[in-house]
Structures are given as C-alpha cells and as structure tokens.
Amino acid sequence: MNKVYRLKSSKxxxxxxxxxxxxxxTNLVLIVAPTKFNLKVGxxxxxxxxxxxxxxxxxxxxREGFRLLIPYLNTHFNYMIIxxxxxxxxxxxxxxxxxxHLLLKANLVENKxxxxxxx
RNA sequence: CGAGUUGACCAGAUAAUCGCAUUUAUAUGAGGAAAGUCCGAGCAUCACAGAGCAGGACGCUGGCUAAUUACCAGUGAAGGCGACUUCAAGGAAAGUGCAACAGAAAUAUACCGCAUUAUUUAUAAUGUAAGGGUGGAACGGCGUAGGUAAAAGCUCACCACACCCAAGGCGACUUGGGUGGUUAUGUAAACCCCGUCCGAUGCAAGAGACAAUGACAUUACGGCUGCUCGCCGGUCAGACAAUCGCUUGAGGUUAUUGGCAACAAUAAUCCUAGACAGAUGAUUAUCUAAUACAGAACUCGGCUUAUAGGUCAAUCUCACCAU
RNA sequence: GGCCUGUUGGUCAAGCGGUUAAGACGCAGCCCUCUCACGGCUGAAUCGGGAGUUCGAUUCUCCCACGGGUCA
Numbered sequence: 001m002n003k004v005y006r007l008k009s010s011k012x013x014x015x016x017x018x019x020x021x022x023x024x025x026t027n028l029v030l031i032v033a034p035t036k037f038n039l040k041v042g043x044x045x046x047x048x049x050x051x052x053x054x055x056x057x058x059x060x061x062x063r064e065g066f067r068l069l070i071p072y073l074n075t076h077f078n079y080m081i082i083x084x085x086x087x088x089x090x091x092x093x094x095x096x097x098x099x100x101h102l103l104l105k106a107n108l109v110e111n112k113x114x115x116x117x118x119x
Numbered sequence: 120c121g122a123g124u125u126g127a128c129c130a131g132a133u134a135a136u137c138g139c140a141u142u143u144a145u146a147u148g149a150g151g152a153a154a155g156u157c158c159g160a161g162c163a164u165c166a167c168a169g170a171g172c173a174g175g176a177c178g179c180u181g182g183c184u185a186a187u188u189a190c191c192a193g194u195g196a197a198g199g200c201g202a203c204u205u206c207a208a209g210g211a212a213a214g215u216g217c218a219a220c221a222g223a224a225a226u227a228u229a230c231c232g233c234a235u236u237a238u239u240u241a242u243a244a245u246g247u248a249a250g251g252g253u254g255g256a257a258c259g260g261c262g263u264a265g266g267u268a269a270a271a272g273c274u275c276a277c278c279a280c281a282c283c284c285a286a287g288g289c290g291a292c293u294u295g296g297g298u299g300g301u302u303a304u305g306u307a308a309a310c311c312c313c314g315u316c317c318g319a320u321g322c323a324a325g326a327g328a329c330a331a332u333g334a335c336a337u338u339a340c341g342g343c344u345g346c347u348c349g350c351c352g353g354u355c356a357g358a359c360a361a362u363c364g365c366u367u368g369a370g371g372u373u374a375u376u377g378g379c380a381a382c383a384a385u386a387a388u389c390c391u392a393g394a395c396a397g398a399u400g401a402u403u404a405u406c407u408a409a410u411a412c413a414g415a416a417c418u419c420g421g422c423u424u425a426u427a428g429g430u431c432a433a434u435c436u437c438a439c440c441a442u
Numbered sequence: 443g444g445c446c447u448g449u450u451g452g453u454c455a456a457g458c459g460g461u462u463a464a465g466a467c468g469c470a471g472c473c474c475u476c477u478c479a480c481g482g483c484u485g486a487a488u489c490g491g492g493a494g495u496u497c498g499a500u501u502c503u504c505c506c507a508c509g510g511g512u513c514a
Binding site: 006007013042043044051052053056057059060061063064065067068092093096 | 137138139154396398399400401402412413414
C-alpha cells in the first residue's frame, strides 16, 4: 500500500478517536471520521496481541486486505482500524471478511456488487 | 543392542501473479539468537579529559585481544563407577563484628568421669582432654604400640599441618626427602586490608542550516556526575518539524602458514537491509521431515536465555552378550 | 532505544542471616445463642522460578520470568 494512504501523526489519530464514529465485531474495531483531503488509513495493533512477530503479521495482513478494497470506498473519510485480541488467531481470509463486514456496516462502500466479489 | 558424555551443523527451496522499502533504474531486502541489556570497546559531546576524597568492579597461572574479571589452555578444589562437568579460587597471625538452638564450655573452657592428697567418708583441693553427651565446628586424626597414680604428642609408626631442601615446569603447582610435636574453629557472596582497573553522559549522543523575533541575565546562571577544587560558556523559547549522523567495518568468504586452542599473519575475492506509524505479505503449483523459537533501529567482540524436526563427529564412556 | 524499581496466605502487607515467617480484612470449621449478629478458638504460605556462598537464606550473590515507573 502506497505511503500516500497512510495516517502518520499521533494528532490525527487522536482527532479520529475523539470525533469519529465506531463500528466493531469480534476481531476488529473500525473508526471513521470525515476529512477535506483524500482517504487515509491507520492501523493500531497493541502489545496485548503478542510479541513483535505476531503484531507485524497482523498489521501486514490488514494492510494487504485494505489495499484491495480502497478503489471501492468513499474517499472523503479517514479510516482507523484497531485489532482486538482475537485477531491474533485469525488467518488472512477471516481478517479480510471482517474488514468487509465493518465497511458495509458503516455504509461507506460505493459499488457493492463488485465489492462482495473480492477474495 | 541399550544407557550416556562432549562438540559441531542446517534453520526450507524453486516458479508464477499482485503488493511494500531503498533506489533515476536495474538490483537488493531480517537472525542464530536480530532477544535479555549482563560485561567490554568504537563513535559523539562536555576541556585533545584535569586533581583530591568518596564510591564501584574484579582477584590461581600463562596466553590472546582494539578492549575486558566474563574468551582459550592449564593448576587446584568439589561432584560423578566413568567419558566428563562445575567453581567471584588473594588475606582470618592488621583490626572489628557474627556463630540461633543445643551443650559444662563457642575462643575460651573442667559438668559428669578417671586418678592422687587431705580429712569431717562424702566433701574439698590438685592433676588430667582417654571415655560421656551437644553441635556444622571442642587444645589435629588414628593405634591389640610404649609410657603413667590416672592421663596427655609425653614417646613411636602412618596420615594431616607448618617450615626447609632437591628435581620437574615460563608459571600456578606437582613429586620426593628432611625438620618441627604443632596456641587454636568457621564466615571476607559481613565490615575490612592488600593489589589491579574505572571521569560523566549515551545516536532520544550530537552536527551544521533555516530564523526572524521574544524573555531572562553578568560575584548570577548553566555545562560536569556524590562532595571539594579547577576549567569552559551568555542561556532559554521559537524547535515533539526537516536534513545529516546511517552503514566499507578492529567487515565477510575461501585458501595457505603458525598455534593444543582462543587467535594471528599472508594472498585472492565480495559489497550483502538502512526504515522513522517504522519495509518481507497474499494466492497457486512442485519437492520435502520442514507446522520450532522468533523481526534489524548507531556499530562491533563476548556472555546468558528461548528453540520444531533432523544430520554428523569422537579410533569418547558405562553395562550386558560373544570370542 | 536507554535507565530505575518491585514480586511474601484469596486481598493489603511487616520482617537486622537463626526457635513454629508478625498483623489486618476476607474465607472455611468449631464454640457461644432459641436463632442471627457481636465475641472466642483453630486452619490454610516450599516467601515468583532456578543455581551458588554459608553450619543455616524470605534476607547475601548470579541467571531467568512477569509487573510498575521514568527520560524527547
């Protein structure tokens, strides 16, 4: 995933956390906040999930999954995804489907038919 | 065939599609421990790193190294039938402290006992560490030995200890011989003494720019640690931002030589991550025993800890069987 | 990335190397009472794990594990 789409400063993380709307399931939490600029994403994986190897793996899988979904999303929002403890046990496909589930729940998908076909 | 000991190695590979980091692009892209941060250095700033006190670390010998107490080889001690393993291993006669309970007595000692003498005949004085019981430790141990009133290194043999001599070894030390009857336990990982070493802070160190402007201030304040001295400098905000530091290094690989080894020398050859919300993932196929522990953040040398499944070595050890 | 600090019944905790490891709250059992409460008695700890020093470690030293704090 390109650097353009990344959230960087801790200020913007705080802003999303305060002003955004949150949606959750057993594996992940999604927080969204509207923005004037382009779409950006941040991933938060805390030390609760495990050691460095586990955390990196979860982050990489989330990044790969989200990369495929970007073209179908509403571009005027900032996204923040927090991994819960259950996410450490999931494989790639389970994580992808739970990301899709949350995005549909938040009603931010534009072309729903193509979106559902992504594997 | 069974049970062990020690040392070493591997840590998935190939192909396709999409994606990430460095990069103009090709190309390249986590480990044996990248981990713990337990030691030692480089490097940077403070003065080209200074003095004293305090404080800390280490302590058998020789070697190696940029450096170390931590690496290598030995010595000694302890453990194991053995291969082998473990050890912060100077000084207790410089001084101080501590040694609960038990025991007559714990660093100086006579409770019971055994003898002799005296008389009041069951007491006292004297001698005595062989016997008793306590304890981790009780004038070194032990004996069909001598000796004695009873005993005792009082004498003798052997062992232990101290000192001296000889031989071997660079040395720690070892082996052998002789002399001495031997005023005294343990603890220094208690304080301490002796010897050796250590200035402080760590890349969030720091460097040069952008950058004006504002605030404080000259026997002040700060740098620089616990204290004293000495030395140097105006300081802070702006400034949790960007660039550099950042990867060619006491480097790796191979070969030869020296060395038991750690390691060193010579030659050839290679350049092999450099991020800053922080790069290695997803899918498919084939092979396979491959499903472990685990993710670089300035860089090296050692130590420690975690680790699936497997491979190899030692003319290794023990037990059983056969000859 | 660096530097400090802690771990003792279920919880909060004291503990100068030495007798059976104080205490409080809670829990369980017994006594007291017609019953409950109050009160009294009793019980539950290999001192985070593993080595070492010592005659003897909760205490001293080393190596691990898991917490907490701090530095721009």
